[in-house]
Amino acid sequence: MITPAEGLERLSVNQMTVRGLSLPELADGCARLGIPGVGLWREPVRAYGVKATAALLRRTGLTVTSLCRGGFLTARDAAGRARALDDNRAAIDEAAELGTDTLVLVCGGLPPGDRDLAGARQRIADALGVLVPYAVERGVRPAVEPLHPMYAADRCVVSTLGQALALAEAFPAGRVGVVVDTYHVWWDDTAPAALARAGAAGRLAAFQLADWVTPLPEGVLVGRGQLGDGSVDLRRWRERMDAAGYGGPVEVELFNGRLWARDGAQVLAETAARYRQHVL
Amino acid sequence: MITPAEGLERLSVNQMTVRGLSLPELADGCARLGIPGVGLWREPVRAYGVKATAALLRRTGLTVTSLCRGGFLTARDAAGRARALDDNRAAIDEAAELGTDTLVLVCGGLPPGDRDLAGARQRIADALGVLVPYAVERGVRPAVEPLHPMYAADRCVVSTLGQALALAEAFPAGRVGVVVDTYHVWWDDTAPAALARAGAAGRLAAFQLADWVTPLPEGVLVGRGQLGDGSVDLRRWRERMDAAGYGGPVEVELFNGRLWARDGAQVLAETAARYRQHVL
Numbered sequence: 001m002i003t004p005a006e007g008l009e010r011l012s013v014n015q016m017t018v019r020g021l022s023l024p025e026l027a028d029g030c031a032r033l034g035i036p037g038v039g040l041w042r043e044p045v046r047a048y049g050v051k052a053t054a055a056l057l058r059r060t061g062l063t064v065t066s067l068c069r070g071g072f073l074t075a076r077d078a079a080g081r082a083r084a085l086d087d088n089r090a091a092i093d094e095a096a097e098l099g100t101d102t103l104v105l106v107c108g109g110l111p112p113g114d115r116d117l118a119g120a121r122q123r124i125a126d127a128l129g130v131l132v133p134y135a136v137e138r139g140v141r142p143a144v145e146p147l148h149p150m151y152a153a154d155r156c157v158v159s160t161l162g163q164a165l166a167l168a169e170a171f172p173a174g175r176v177g178v179v180v181d182t183y184h185v186w187w188d189d190t191a192p193a194a195l196a197r198a199g200a201a202g203r204l205a206a207f208q209l210a211d212w213v214t215p216l217p218e219g220v221l222v223g224r225g226q227l228g229d230g231s232v233d234l235r236r237w238r239e240r241m242d243a244a245g246y247g248g249p250v251e252v253e254l255f256n257g258r259l260w261a262r263d264g265a266q267v268l269a270e271t272a273a274r275y276r277q278h279v280l
Numbered sequence: 281m282i283t284p285a286e287g288l289e290r291l292s293v294n295q296m297t298v299r300g301l302s303l304p305e306l307a308d309g310c311a312r313l314g315i316p317g318v319g320l321w322r323e324p325v326r327a328y329g330v331k332a333t334a335a336l337l338r339r340t341g342l343t344v345t346s347l348c349r350g351g352f353l354t355a356r357d358a359a360g361r362a363r364a365l366d367d368n369r370a371a372i373d374e375a376a377e378l379g380t381d382t383l384v385l386v387c388g389g390l391p392p393g394d395r396d397l398a399g400a401r402q403r404i405a406d407a408l409g410v411l412v413p414y415a416v417e418r419g420v421r422p423a424v425e426p427l428h429p430m431y432a433a434d435r436c437v438v439s440t441l442g443q444a445l446a447l448a449e450a451f452p453a454g455r456v457g458v459v460v461d462t463y464h465v466w467w468d469d470t471a472p473a474a475l476a477r478a479g480a481a482g483r484l485a486a487f488q489l490a491d492w493v494t495p496l497p498e499g500v501l502v503g504r505g506q507l508g509d510g511s512v513d514l515r516r517w518r519e520r521m522d523a524a525g526y527g528g529p530v531e532v533e534l535f536n537g538r539l540w541a542r543d544g545a546q547v548l549a550e551t552a553a554r555y556r557q558h559v560l
Contacts (some may be wrong), residue, residue, distance in 0.1 A: 114511075115470070117288050117467065149429050150500070152492075153467075154495075187432035187437075188429070214434045218496070218498040220430070233409060236395075264383075
């Protein structure tokens with residue numbers, strides 16, 4: 001195991017934060033800095049090989065805190081629905097292979113031409129009903145992530161922690177969790193109560209951090225701020241998670257074109273420093 | 281008065297939808313198409329002259345359905361706060377002069393370096409306490425507009441209709457209303473109930489329409505979709521407003537760089553046609 005640096009015991013860095021680093025470079029960088037956890041994305045993991053990734057991280061002693069992502073469960077047609085279920089079963093298998101029990105679900109937006117948010121949310125609930133037994137058998141707990149409402153049309157019709165929790169609550173707490181990502185929920189005055197409710201029920205599956213900075217870039221995908229650069233009271237959210245009984249990893253997930261243009265090892269070190277400064 | 285074209289009896293076009301049109305061109309265009317109402321913005325109105333605008337619209341027989349905008353009430357320092365209050369008093373005077381009782385408030389974002397959303401919302405409540413008596417004396421009702429959560433940091437910490445209503449409910453219904461703009465609330469599953477509550481209390485002061493289209497442009501300000509181009513079930517929202525007892529104007533407010541690049545008279549006619557097709 002990696003011996004965590006003091007203060008970094010709970011830190012995990014999602015590989016998208018330092019997208020330019022290969023998996024061996026990421027593992028090496030985390031080992032050097034005493035960062036004990038990483039969050040992974042399916043595409044780079046599959047490119048490197050799922051088994052090879054699992055072996056590399058085991059060798060380094062890194063914990064995989066989550067796998068992103070399953071989801072996209074809102075197709076209306078039978079073929080699209082079947083494809084999505086197959087892909088989610090594959091994601092569950094990959095999570096199990098990587099040794100993480102947390103598969104993050106980005107549930108999907110509105111199909112083209114569709115304007116029925118409630119209908120799309122119902123299809124997500126139906127798909128969870130199919131997938132959860134498969135996940136349980138493999139020791140994986142899908143975790144529903146609410147995405148910021150600016151993604152409601154094209155990525156995720158689950159826009160609030162309250163909605164995510166409502167979807168999860170159709171299943172026992174050990175089978176479906178929720179993800180709290182500060183970038184998505186920071187603006188929501190009802191999120192703290194939903195967070196406390198999720199914590200009391202044992203449904204807090206993952207905690208991700210990004211700061212909110214403006215102006216947003218075109219497409220609003222790659223403008224997540226480095227910790228401390230923006231409007232989110234990150235420490236307050238960490239304290240809320242603690243108070244709700246969450247003692248798990250704190251994962252930094254930054255999609256940021258400017259960070260990606262920089263040296264990955266440097267960004268990794270900066271992220272650890274910002275975490276100490278703004279989150280601990 | 282303008283005789284409204286059949287079906288357009290409630291239609292109002294906000295002047296920002298056809299920003300390239302001068303006020304006389306806008307008045308002329310509305311008269312030709314039988315559009316009985318316009319929503320105004322302070323800057324172009326002041327450039328033309330408030331009295332001159334009022335006289336022009338009276339002459340044409342157009343109703344001013346709202347004035348945008350007051351607000352930006354979140355400054356922490358005394359000087360910033362005093363400037364904001366002065367500016368809002370001026371906006372109230374201008375609304376009265378233009379003959380509209382509806383002044384739309386975009387309440388303001390977080391001051392630089394501030395991360396305290398609840399504190400900013402409290403300062404808005406405090407400022408309303410100062411401004412409302414001034415508005416009442418002039419026959420103007422400030423209307424709190426929730427803006428989409430993607431504007432929470434830099435424009436408006438009031439992100440949901442529920443929050444807007446909570447601010448308004450500190451005052452009698454005749455003194456502070458709320459604005460429902462589909463662009464800002466369409467994603468929110470709690471908005472329909474808040475809308476019904478606002479309607480029952482007589483607080484629905486304005487109804488604005490824009491569609492949600494992606495990808496969002498850089499800065500996310502000028503990407504509002506023409507009616508029917510996006511993900512919002514506009515007719516359903518109009519029916520919700522009707523069911524809540526709102527019988528007032530339906531104002532189309534599109535900030536859209538592509539529409540602005542086109543001929544304004546053509547966009548005006550298209551907007552009326554889209555209104556018939558997607559809203560009636």
